[in-house]
Amino acid sequence: MRGGPNGSPGRRENLAGSALRVRGLTKRYGSLTAVDGLDLDIAPSAIFGLLGPNGAGKTTTLEMVEGLRRPDAGSILYGDVDLVRRPEVARHRFGIQLQSSSFFPLLTVEETIQLFADLYPRSLPVPDLIDRFGLGDKRAARVQGLSGGQRQRLAVASALVHDPEVVFLDEPTAGLDPQARRNLWDLVSDFRREGRTVILTTHYMDEAEYLCDTVAVVDHGRVLDVGSPQDLIRRHLPGAVIELAPDVALPDGLPLPGLNRIDRSEERIALETGSLEETLVGLVTWAREAGQHLTGLSTRGATLEDVFLKLTGRSLRD
Numbered sequence: 001m002r003g004g005p006n007g008s009p010g011r012r013e014n015l016a017g018s019a020l021r022v023r024g025l026t027k028r029y030g031s032l033t034a035v036d037g038l039d040l041d042i043a044p045s046a047i048f049g050l051l052g053p054n055g056a057g058k059t060t061t062l063e064m065v066e067g068l069r070r071p072d073a074g075s076i077l078y079g080d081v082d083l084v085r086r087p088e089v090a091r092h093r094f095g096i097q098l099q100s101s102s103f104f105p106l107l108t109v110e111e112t113i114q115l116f117a118d119l120y121p122r123s124l125p126v127p128d129l130i131d132r133f134g135l136g137d138k139r140a141a142r143v144q145g146l147s148g149g150q151r152q153r154l155a156v157a158s159a160l161v162h163d164p165e166v167v168f169l170d171e172p173t174a175g176l177d178p179q180a181r182r183n184l185w186d187l188v189s190d191f192r193r194e195g196r197t198v199i200l201t202t203h204y205m206d207e208a209e210y211l212c213d214t215v216a217v218v219d220h221g222r223v224l225d226v227g228s229p230q231d232l233i234r235r236h237l238p239g240a241v242i243e244l245a246p247d248v249a250l251p252d253g254l255p256l257p258g259l260n261r262i263d264r265s266e267e268r269i270a271l272e273t274g275s276l277e278e279t280l281v282g283l284v285t286w287a288r289e290a291g292q293h294l295t296g297l298s299t300r301g302a303t304l305e306d307v308f309l310k311l312t313g314r315s316l317r318d
């Protein structure tokens with residue numbers, strides 16, 4: 001059904017199942033280059049994640065691909081359609097999750113989704129969307145009374161009204177509790193099952209690891225690396241991580257066998273090692289000689305968060 005001809009200008013070509021190809025994408029704000037020659041290849045019917053610290057250029061990138069912001073340079077192809085020249089194609093086929101703060105607080109859930117549906121020549125049935133996004137109980141409730149999770153589900157439901165081929169989600173679970181996040185993850189996974197392409201940004205590495213087929217780690221408007229979460233972990237951190245409580249007085253230059261680097265945060269000290277046993281033996285020997293306790297000692301395989309910190313050199317703090 002999607003992509004079928006219906007007389008609207010953006011729907012003439014059959015583009016469902018097309019890849020997005022971004023080359024040399026650039027956006028400057030005065031002297032600041034927010035997006036700096038970015039390349040992306042986004043496969044259809046998969047979930048693509050843009051990961052990066054605050055200010056990395058994720059939202060600006062999304063807005064250009066969505067057709068909402070004009071690039072200063074670069075190309076964006078959807079299939080063989082040039083979206084920089086024809087942003088109306090993006091408007092018809094792409095669904096964009098708006099910040100929930102931009103809803104009218106006095107409208108009901110049903111009125112809000114209907115308002116978006118009325119913008120398009122063709123839309124999915126509003127009652128089905130309300131049920132699908134778990135808002136049945138809130139159909140007649142005003143937007144101002146919704147919980148954070150309900151607002152986010154409303155925002156994503158509103159992005160889906162015109163049955164888009166590509167869905168953009170900019171930090172869809174920011175500020176939600178764990179249950180509400182899980183709930184949204186299920187809904188987003190369903191989009192992929194339906195053959196939609198999903199492009200999301202997130203601050204949560206567990207979210208990216210769980211949801212994304214491919215992630216691009218970006219900083220300063222450039223792609224630092226791209227691949228599946230497992231590829232990135234294997235490529236950058238094939239070894240293991242030893243964690244200690246942050247108050248262990250571990251000297252920075254301590255020569256531990258196998259140790260690659262030490263990452264310190266408020267929560268923990270993480271020692272990244274290519275040889276878990278050797279580093280552990282060295283660590284225990286040091287602790288005994290120095291009269292230190294290895295408080296909070298634990299070991300684990302590397303995660304996407306470790307890769308992120310290694311690549312960007314910063315933590316995910318706002």
Ligand SMILES: Nc1ncnc2c1ncn2[C@@H]1O[C@H](COP(=O)(O)OP(=O)(O)O)[C@@H](O)[C@H]1O
Pocket residue numbers: 029032034052053054055056057058059060061
């Ligand atoms: N409209 C704007 N005018 C000026 N600077 C902007 C504007 N939007 C974003 N920026 C700047 O561009 C950089 C990238 O911002 P953004 O794309 O929002 O990053 P992210 O979404 O990764 O946090 C930041 O330094 C931000 O302050």
Ligand SMILES: [Mg+2]
Pocket residue numbers: 058059060170
């Ligand atoms: Mg942003």
